[in-house]
Amino acid sequence: MxxxxxxxxxxxxxxxxxxxxxxxxxxxxxxxxxxxxxxxxxxxxxxxxxxxxxxxxQPRPRQEIIHRSAVTTLGVVLRKPLPLLTHPFYSYVIHGVQGACEEHNISLMYGRVDEDATTFEALPVMVQREQVQGLLLVGYFADDFYLLLRRQQQPFVMIHHHVDSLRPDSVVCEDERGGYLATQHLIDHGHRQPAPAILTGPEYLFHVRERFAGYRRALAEAGLPYQSSYVRHGDMTVNTGYSEMLALLDLPQPPTAVFCCNDEMAIGAMNAITARGLSVPQDCSIIGFDDIQLARYTTPPLTTIKVEKEWMGAQGLWQLVERITNPDMPSRHTIIGVSLVERESTRSISTDTISSSSHHLLEKPTP
Missing domain, CATH: 1.10.260.40 (lambda repressor-like DNA-binding domains)
Incomplete structure (x- = not known):
């Protein structure tokens, strides 16, 4: 609209x-x-x-399918211990689902499952009691959980995750392109010696792998070397963003710029830089991914890759209704566009600035 x-x-x-x-x-x-x-x-x-x-x-045939469908009740599921309504990313995805449901008079139920759920008894009660006609699975779940749902002939759509081997209905964002844009932004701002570092996450997460692939592509296209010492793995939280950023600052040649695979790690990284008596972006530029609400209120405001989180949720809802209405249709893997949001946590540097900044970063604060 x-x-x-x-x-x-x-x-x-x-x-x-x-x-x-x-x-x-x-x-x-x-x-x-x-x-x-x-x-x-x-x-x-x-x-x-x-x-x-x-x-x-919204394609018109999709509108007509939803209005004509007999879908009345759907479910949203996250894995424990993720919070349903307060997660900085997934709460907005769910809000998008809610909005689409309200538009089409569809009731919504909520549930969470254990990470190792592989039996019928481990399924959400709403599935066991056949209270929902389909599920929106938000975030990562183990492959065995998806296979369990298929054995139960339970229609579902993955949101923010994808498993190629299962050929599922899924909705993700342009994670690879976003990783590329973030890294290219840092390179274009002069951060080449050393090349930008990355704070990434667990490799079993689809979006982490894709964002890391975008980082690698940007380095390769710029003719910059990939150095494993500038790659730090965390769990996508503020805490590991903080600890892994400290590890980067302890390198013989600390980076002048870091791409963080989500905004939470970026916030932790900014705090670590400040704790060392340094500043963002004067001593180190930081860019995140997701554009969560807090990103615009950090000090300085965080440059990041914007994900249309609510739109992902709405798209997932539409695909699920289509799947329920037409069970034999081919699976659909939808990719939602992303964009760069430039705020104040990144800056351009020259060769002279790099030399001065590197010297400053190497100086350890006096206890």
């Missing part, structure tokens, strides 16, 4: 999406039609999907 000059809203059409993506109307139509035998490049498909995300476009 977009706003008219009088403040009212109008529905975004496919023609506007095609214009924004720089493709023909027929090409944009083919992206959403999923017609067999029609070849569309990944670059073109991603450009159209990114434009649709930005414009909040």
């Amino acid at each position: 977009s706003k008219k000059e009088d403040g009212s809203t109008r529905r975004v059409g496919l023609r506007q999406v095609a214009q924004r993506a720089g493709v023909s109307l027929s090409t944009a139509s083919n992206v959403f039609a999923d017609k067999p035998g029609v070849a569309i490049s990944e670059e073109t498909r991603n450009a159209v999907l990114a434009a649709a995300t930005e414009l909040k476009y």
Whole structure:
């Protein structure tokens, strides 16, 4: 939907999406039609999907399917110990699901499961009692859990995770491109000697692997070496962002810029730099990923990659209704566009600045 000059809203059409993506109307139509035998490049498909995300476009056939469907009750599931309604990322995804449900008069139930849930008894009560027609699985779950749901013939859509071997319905963001944009931003601002470092997370997380791949691609395209000493692994929390940033600052040649795979680790990294008597971005630039609400209120405000979290949730809801309505349709892997939000935690540096900054970073504060 977009706003008219009088403040009212109008529905975004496919023609506007095609214009924004720089493709023909027929090409944009083919992206959403999923017609067999029609070849569309990944670059073109991603450009159209990114434009649709930005414009909040909802294909008309999808609207009609949802309005005609007999779907009345769905479930949202997270793994323990993640909080349902206060998580800095997933709470906004769930809010997007709620909004889409309200628009289409669909009731929503909530549940959490243990990380090692592999038996029927471990399933949420709403599934055991057949109270829901389908599930939105938000975040990571073990592969065995997905297989368990399939044995129970329970329709589901993954949000913010994907498993290629299972060929599931899923909704993710442009994680690889986001990692690339974040790293390229640092490189373009002069952070080349040494190359930007990265605070990443567990490799079993799809979005972590993709963001790390984007980091590697940006280094390679810039002709910069990949150095394992500038790669630190955490658990995507503020605490490990803090501890792993301290480890980077202890290197013989500390980095002048760090890409953090989510905003929580970026906030921890900024705190670690401050604790060392240094400052962001004067001594070290920091960029995050996700654009959680707190990112704009850090000191300084955090440069990050924006993820349309609520739109991911709404897209997941629409795909789940389509799956329930048409069980035999091909699986759909939807990629939501991302964008760079430049605030005040990154800065440009010159060769002279690098020399001065490196000397400052090497100086340990007096206890």
